[in-house]
Amino acid sequence: MLEIKNLHASIEGKEILKGINFKVNAGEVHAIMGPNGSGKSTLAQVLAGRKEYEVTKGEVVFEGKNLLELSPEDRAREGIFLAFQYPVEIPGVSNTNLLKTALNEIRRYRGLEQLDAMEFLTHLKKKTKLVEMDQALLSRAVNDGFSGGEKKRNEILQMAVLEPKLSILDETDSGLDIDALRIVANGVNKLKSHERATVVVTHYQRLLNYIVPDFVHVLYNGKIVKSGGKELAFELEEKGYDWLKEQKELV
């Protein structure tokens, strides 16, 4: 589904990603871990198409298409969803309105019929129930006055409604208490299918108790320094990142 080859990216002339390689297949859950400043969020933003980041080298292929040539909105319409680390507030625009506009734009891109208000509301209600979210979130303005936890849950709700092929969760666990964490993870798990993939970016193993990854990659200083199965996350939790830093320096 997604293949990243030797990806280099920089911001304001400073290189953050220094040759990333990995591959995600449909049905898989990948976790990207790493210490602060290792480039995890940059990778997520680059994949979503944030223009402040300049891709200097490398390739990203998503469903057979050159992702880097697409605008951020076309990437979204192709099926990439980014759950933001810091969801943005948009006063006056209701969640429902945002989601209806977004879903219909995505459907238009894919040559599907537009959903009318009733069809959309039916879809919205179903998804809200599925991820066990409060209906009240829907009529409120996007993230406006939301608590940290509500914002993160709102991202998951949007993900459920838009049904992306590839979901990238950027530190969705940060700032969540254990109950909110469970709700968020639950939502992600319910949306899992063999046609869809998830990339979870986090620096704690905690989230991975709830969202069990098939693969774990450790990002350090702009490169993936180690990949493994879910047991790698436990190893990291136990030994910290210094263990890998040392290992890397030895190499």
Added chain:
Amino acid sequence: MSTEVNQIEELANKEYKYGFVSNVEAETFPKGLNEDIIRRLSAIKEEPEFMLEWRLKAYRHWLTMKEPNWANIHYEPIDYQDISYYSAPKKKPKLNSLEEADPELIKTYQKLGISLEEQKIFAGVAVDAVFDSVSVATTFKEKLAELGIIFCSMSEAIKNHPTLVKQYLGSVVPSTDNFFAALNSAVFSDGSFAYIPKGVRCPMELSTYFRINAANTGQFERTLIVADEGAYVSYLEGCTAPMRDENQLHAAVVELVALDNATVKYSTVQNWYPGDKNGKGGIYNFVTKRGMCKGVNSKISWTQVETGSAITWKYPSCLLIGDNSIGEFYSVAVTNNYQQADTGTKMIHMGKNTRSTIVSKGISAGKSNNSYRGQVKIIKKADNARNFSQCDSLLIGDKCGAHTFPYLEINNPTAQMEHEATTSKIGEDQIFYLNQRGISREDAVNLIVNGYCKEVFKELPMEFAVEAQKLLSVSLEGSVG
């Protein structure tokens, strides 16, 4: 919508038959303004003597006045002797089909979702009278007449209802009120008049749509709406279709009167030609709009969506005279390219327990300047007056300006005032967030702007609100890089 559109088209076709336009000879006055011109104007319009006297008084006073310069707008001096003050309602050059009209104009109509038939009217294409227009128009007129409602052109009102006109014309905006109001009083050519009798609730939105020809005489328009005791009326002015006009200067006056327990709701969508991308051309719109809540428990509510004109100078106001009366002002003012708007309101609290609400949303884009100017005054005997003001500015890009000039004058210690003001910018992070959900840049801006204006749009009659949203997106087109 479609029935209304049909009615519009039909009425447009039938304008002469239903007496919406005075049947005068086609004539245009030479340029310049003097007492002779005013006498000729009054004579052509077959006005009673009192009107001529009224006009002359206004003109003589106007001569002693200076053009105001306190507004935050800049323009070349206007030569008032270089304007022709009367031109008989002449037919627009009739085109045979839409293909002959300016393609840019047609593109805009399409974006606004204006029906083909309506597009023809706006573009000046001869419309085939294929509808059974007589019945609809007659039904409309009959229904109003049955209820005793008078709704006609100002010229007609002066001739047929002189007592009402004499009683109320200039009672809210005196002919000496300000420079532009005095000019308008001296030379106004036409406008609308509505009178809703005691206890009558006007069953339909009264609209200048129904008298589309009024748009052609729009240079010095005069509107007077009187709601007698317990009456209710909702009036719509303007339309979302861009209006071109060869007259650069527009100085309209609108007066509203609400007697005991009466309510007047006045909604405007103003979309006069704003000039081109480089700031060339465009209408100068100097408007005096004022409502008088004369009776107890009366209410006047102004809602405006201002997107057009090169210069907008406009402060729809309320004089809250009756005890417990209510004044409201909801405004969205959009400026783009080189447009300038200085707009706001005045709420003058004179009665006891009077309340006013001001919600102003300014949106500046391009190299435009957008100012909110508002006064809230509470006189000494106005006990327990309350005002809530909210003035928000939204900036798009970094070459535009937003300004707020609130004036508060409180002479009674029991007054309760609330004032909120915000300035915000559409952030790149907001746009990126929406992009990431599959929404294009332009749609993202529209979504944000419409969200920002929601409080005002919800005050508009339903169909107007939908059109206003589309209009906003057209007005802001190209404002985001």
